[in-house]
Amino acid sequence: MSKSNVEKYASHPCFGMAARKTVGRLHLPVAPRANARARFSDGAFGRAVSPEEALARLDRVIEDGVSVSVVGITGPGDPLAVPEPTLRTLRMVREKYPDMTLCLTTLGLSGAECAGELAGMGVSHVTVLVDAVEADVAEKLYAWIRPSTRTLPLKEAAGLLVEGQARAVSAFKEAGLTVKINTTVYPGLNAGHVERIAEVMSGLGADVMALTPFCPKEGAGEGLAAAGDELLAEVRDRAARHIDIVSVFDECGAGLVGLESRDATAAQGPILPRPTKERPNVAVVSSTGMDVDLHLGHAVQAMVYGPRGDGPACLLEVRDLPEPGSGSERWESLAEILSDCFVLLAASAGENPRRVLSGRGLSVLVTDGGIEGTVDALYGGGKKGKKNKRQ
Incomplete structure (x- = not known):
């Protein structure tokens, strides 16, 4: 990399090493579906939140005094596998925080169709995950690829992936x-192919490249060795003949990264909803009155907890909920019934009620914890639920 480019990327909020420790980046998990899975991944997949929940999460972090300069969408699925939640989230963030830097990480499928809209809302940069530029190499790396809603034979799908990624980079x-x-280096599979990836992507206009060594995880990648430092150095030198190489940011994709400070450290982990003056209470659906154990769709009553005087939060009342089976109208009515609640605790909830309720200011928190401990934690107490929160 030339000296001028070293200086250029040093100050980039996501590419520069120095900036990574001083710039806060919040990753919003709004992508609900993956369109591929690497053959050597563990297949772990988290829960996507709605765009409204994501914006509320960003608001809470900023209100807590944490400086966030970059908002990225990196998962839990692929941001462009179902583009609507990603695009809506980016539009909402841009409207509320016009100076925020926006970015996303994607396999690139559907990228060509979304490029204009992404640029129009001021997205700064896109990271494209490219592990092969030839179908036969890609076929060795993926367990499955789903370029659309239709499942295709892997050989055919690998060809469509390679073609789609090229179109996406050109369109971006x-x-x-x-x-x-971003390219993961797999010894014996694509390590000798990385220079070709760099050459092709540079020819399509890509600006920089980062190389990640494959490291097998427990239960995945058995029989394939990790990419060692010597191999990575050789591959990096060959790729650098064609494109500028930047260092990998190991934490990219985490919830909140950057900002090596007390505030950033305090904000790590799940960012929970919190009470407001207008919404001071917590709603809970439960069959026992002890644990959060009901699916929201089956609940006909909600227990409402809230502060009473200067004491801890306690049960205020039990409210009847609309009968199941009335579709979105049910969730609109439920939002009215719980209009003084900032969060609703349930053991499970569908995407539609979560979307409707979060759009009305009521976050849905999926948990299997004990009611007392979970409610206490939402009000800032130190107690733990009997089980684990899943958010």
């Missing part, structure tokens, strides 16, 4: 976006 650049290529 034509739209004026900065493009970073």
Whole structure:
């Protein structure tokens, strides 16, 4: 990399090493579906939140005094596998925080169709995950690829992936976006192919490339060795003949990264809803009155907890909920009934009620914890639920 580019990328909020420790980046998990899975991954997949929940999460972090300069969408699925939640989240963040830097990480499928809209809302850069530029190499790396809603034979799907990624990178650049290529180096599978990836992606206009060594995880990648330092150095030198190489940010994709400070450390982990003057209470659906154990769709009553005087939160009342079976109208009515609650605790909840309720200001928190401990934690207490919160 030339000296001028070293200086250019040193100050970049996501590419520069120095900036990574001083710039707060919050990753919002709004992508509900993956469109591929690497053959050597563990298949772990978290829960996506609605765009409204994501914006509320960003608001809470900022209100807590944490400086966030970059909002990225990196998971838990692929941000462009179902583009609508990603695009809506980015629009909402841009409208409320016009100076925020926006970015996303994607496999690139559907990227060509979304490039103009991403550029139009001021997305700064897109990271495209490219592990192969030839179908036969890609076929060795993926357990499955689903370019659309239709399942295809892997050989055919691998060809469509390679073609789709090339179109996406070209479209991103034509739209004026900065493009970073992330490539995982798999010994014996694509290590000798990385230089070709760098050459092709550079030819399509990609700006920089980062190389991640494959490291097998427990229960995944058995029989494939980790990419060692010597191999990575050799691969990096060959790729650098064609494109500028930047260091990998190991934490990219986590909830809140950057900002090596007390405030950033305090904000790590799940960012919980919190009470407000207008919404001071917590709603809970339960069959026992002890644990959060009901699916929201089956609940006909909600227990409402809230502060009483200067004491701890306690049960205030039990409210009847609309009968199941009335579709979205049920959730609109439920939102009215619980209009003084900032969060609703349930053992499970569908995407539609979560979307409707979060849009009305009521977050849905999925948990299997004990009621007393979970409610106490939401009000800042130190007690633990009997089980684990899943958010």
